[in-house]
Amino acid sequence: MTALFGTERRGAERPAPLVDPFGRTIRYLRVSVTDRCDFRCHYCMSEDMTFLPKRDVLSLEELDRLCSAFVGLGTRKIRLTGGEPLVRKGVMTLIASLARHLESGALDELTLTTNGSQLAHRARELADLGIRRINVSLDTLDADKFRKITRWGEIGPVLAGLDAALAAGLDVKINTVAVKGFNDGEIDDLLRFAHGRGMAMTLIETMPLGEVGGERADQYLPLSKVRADLETRWTLADLDVSSGGPARYVRVAETGGRLGFITPMTHNFCESCNRVRLTCTGTLYMCLGQDDSTDLRKVLREKPESDGAIETAIREAVARKPKGHDFVIDRTVGDGVLHRHMNTTGG
Ligand code: SAM
Ligand code: SF4
Numbered sequence: 001m002t003a004l005f006g007t008e009r010r011g012a013e014r015p016a017p018l019v020d021p022f023g024r025t026i027r028y029l030r031v032s033v034t035d036r037c038d039f040r041c042h043y044c045m046s047e048d049m050t051f052l053p054k055r056d057v058l059s060l061e062e063l064d065r066l067c068s069a070f071v072g073l074g075t076r077k078i079r080l081t082g083g084e085p086l087v088r089k090g091v092m093t094l095i096a097s098l099a100r101h102l103e104s105g106a107l108d109e110l111t112l113t114t115n116g117s118q119l120a121h122r123a124r125e126l127a128d129l130g131i132r133r134i135n136v137s138l139d140t141l142d143a144d145k146f147r148k149i150t151r152w153g154e155i156g157p158v159l160a161g162l163d164a165a166l167a168a169g170l171d172v173k174i175n176t177v178a179v180k181g182f183n184d185g186e187i188d189d190l191l192r193f194a195h196g197r198g199m200a201m202t203l204i205e206t207m208p209l210g211e212v213g214g215e216r217a218d219q220y221l222p223l224s225k226v227r228a229d230l231e232t233r234w235t236l237a238d239l240d241v242s243s244g245g246p247a248r249y250v251r252v253a254e255t256g257g258r259l260g261f262i263t264p265m266t267h268n269f270c271e272s273c274n275r276v277r278l279t280c281t282g283t284l285y286m287c288l289g290q291d292d293s294t295d296l297r298k299v300l301r302e303k304p305e306s307d308g309a310i311e312t313a314i315r316e317a318v319a320r321k322p323k324g325h326d327f328v329i330d331r332t333v334g335d336g337v338l339h340r341h342m343n344t345t346g347g
Helices: 060-072 091-098 123-128 143-150 155-167 187-196 223-230 296-302 307-318
Strands: 028-032 077-081 109-114 133-137 171-178 200-205 236-238 247-252 258-262 275-278 283-285 293-295 332-335
Touching: 028 060, 060 077, 060 091, 060 275, 060 296, 060 307, 077 091, 091 109, 123 155, 133 155, 143 155, 155 171, 171 187, 187 200, 187 223, 200 223, 223 258, 283 296, 293 296, 293 307, 296 307
Parallel strands: 028 077, 028 275, 077 109, 109 133, 133 171, 171 200, 200 258
Antiparallel strands: 236 247, 247 258, 275 283, 283 293
16 A cells, blocks of 8 residues: 555564553544544434534545554554544545555554445455444434434445445444433444444444433433343453453353443543544543543644654643543533544544
């Protein structure tokens, strides 16, 4: 693969890995390649979103440059997300370029989280470029409910996209946000659907990111409750796998499939956090749940030739990675809302 942007670290010396003040080595970068999306999921965006002007958004070359800087500093896994990563113009060129780090062995995994709307015509190419696994978000199997939660999305292309991904040999995980009063009665069907097709499934608690209209507390469904309910019908055996992330996994005896629970609200997963997040404007967030950030775009645009300046800025940022987040959803103390939307930070 060819690099979009020519500068790579030369010479044999390996830089020290990124280690934060709590001894956690940062090996995982999540990159929001766009804030735009073809859907407007209720828990993620408001209906009348104002998207970023183009000049504020990193070019594909700039995204490549920053991702490659992280790879040079020991990042082993990159997940592209958004907004919807597959609606970013030229995203396949970026993926093709980043795939050189898979070929060189510098990167273990390049993956993405997608709403699936573009997968039907992208899955094969993604697999050909070296993508092995993807996460696809799906909160319901009902076409009307799908239209409702996404505000106008159609489920047909997403289901066709899942078929295409499986046919291309991609390992697919379904991400389902648990929304009170919306899909709490549908988890069994989603589980059968996913596991019946050999896909793992992960349930996600709603997180208080950004004003989305409506009451956040009304959407919040604790997964402890969902799990207790599932256990009245399914046999769930804890699995001792850790992704270094917030998911805890079980094996469902009846299906043989894997089910994950991402519980930022009820389980503190921060102690094993190995990740940082880069937005499409080049803002680096050290924690999904905290506002502290570093403006890497500024460094990149002020000193475009300097790998050293980018490296220093990344190291300084990681040195400030907080111990953990403090999300709260509680009507009595306001919404506990961070004023970023999930599409800005990347889920
Ligand atoms: N558009 C892609 C998608 O939907 O998969 C990628 C970006 S989306 C922000 C990434 C993940 O975040 C999705 O699985 C989505 O369901 C989840 N998400 C969005 N807003 C959320 C919220 N407030 N709480 C929990 N999960 C959320
Ligand atoms: Fe778009 Fe994904 Fe957010 Fe839904 S969750 S609005 S698909 S970015």
